[in-house]
Amino acid sequence: MELTQEKIDVIGRIIRHDRKFAGHEDLYEDFLNEACQRSLAIINAISSEATLEVYLKKVVTTSILNVLKNSGRLRRTHSGYKKTDEVISDTVAHNNTVDYSNISIVYTAPVSEETPEDISMKKEILQKVVDYVYTIHNSDTEKKYLDIYKLRYESGMTQKEIANELGLSQSEVSKRLFKLMDRVKIAFN
Numbered sequence: 001m002e003l004t005q006e007k008i009d010v011i012g013r014i015i016r017h018d019r020k021f022a023g024h025e026d027l028y029e030d031f032l033n034e035a036c037q038r039s040l041a042i043i044n045a046i047s048s049e050a051t052l053e054v055y056l057k058k059v060v061t062t063s064i065l066n067v068l069k070n071s072g073r074l075r076r077t078h079s080g081y082k083k084t085d086e087v088i089s090d091t092v093a094h095n096n097t098v099d100y101s102n103i104s105i106v107y108t109a110p111v112s113e114e115t116p117e118d119i120s121m122k123k124e125i126l127q128k129v130v131d132y133v134y135t136i137h138n139s140d141t142e143k144k145y146l147d148i149y150k151l152r153y154e155s156g157m158t159q160k161e162i163a164n165e166l167g168l169s170q171s172e173v174s175k176r177l178f179k180l181m182d183r184v185k186i187a188f189n
Contacts, residue, residue, distance in 0.1 A: 034063035054117040
C-alpha cells in the first residue's frame with residue numbers, strides 16, 4: 001500500500017505548520033518519512049477529510065517528537081520535552097540550588113478534552129477493528145476469537161480469567177489474543 005502524492009502533500013503541509021518544525025527545517029525529510037510510515041497502515045481507511053486531518057496532525061506531532069528525540073535534539077524531562085541544551089542548563093542550575101531529599105512527588109494526570117473529530121475518528125477505527133474481529137471469528141469459529149475479544153476488551157478480564165471462563169490454558173488465550181491482534185493489523189494494511 002502506498003500513499004498518494006496528495007496525501008503526502010497534506011502531511012508535508014501539516015509538518016510545516018507544526019510549531020516544533022521551526023528551527024529544525026533541516027530534518028524535514030526525516031519528519032516526512034516518519035509521518036508517512038506511521039500513517040500508512042490506516043490513512044486509506046479514513047473516509048472523512050476532517051477526521052483524516054485530525055489523525056494526521058497527531059501522527060505528525062508524534063513523528064516530529066520521535067525524530068527530534070532520535071537525533072538528540074530533544075529530551076523528555078519531568079516537565080515535558082525540552083531541547084537538549086535546555087536540559088543540560090536546567091540540570092546545572094538545579095544541582096547547585098535545590099535539596100531534593102525532602103521533596104514529595106505527586107502526579108496528576110493531564111486532562112485532555114477530545115474534539116468531535118477525535119471522537120468520530122476513534123469510533124470509525126474501533127468499528128473497523130470490530131468488523132475485522134467478526135470476520136476473523138467467522139473464518140475460524142472453533143478458536144473462539146470473538147469470545148476472547150469480548151471478554152478481554154469489553155469485560156476487561158485478564159488472560160487467566162478468560163482461560164478459566166473458556167476452559168483454556170492461559171498460554172493458549174495469550175497465543176490467540178496475539179494471533180487475533182496480528183490478523184487485525186494485517187487487515188488494516
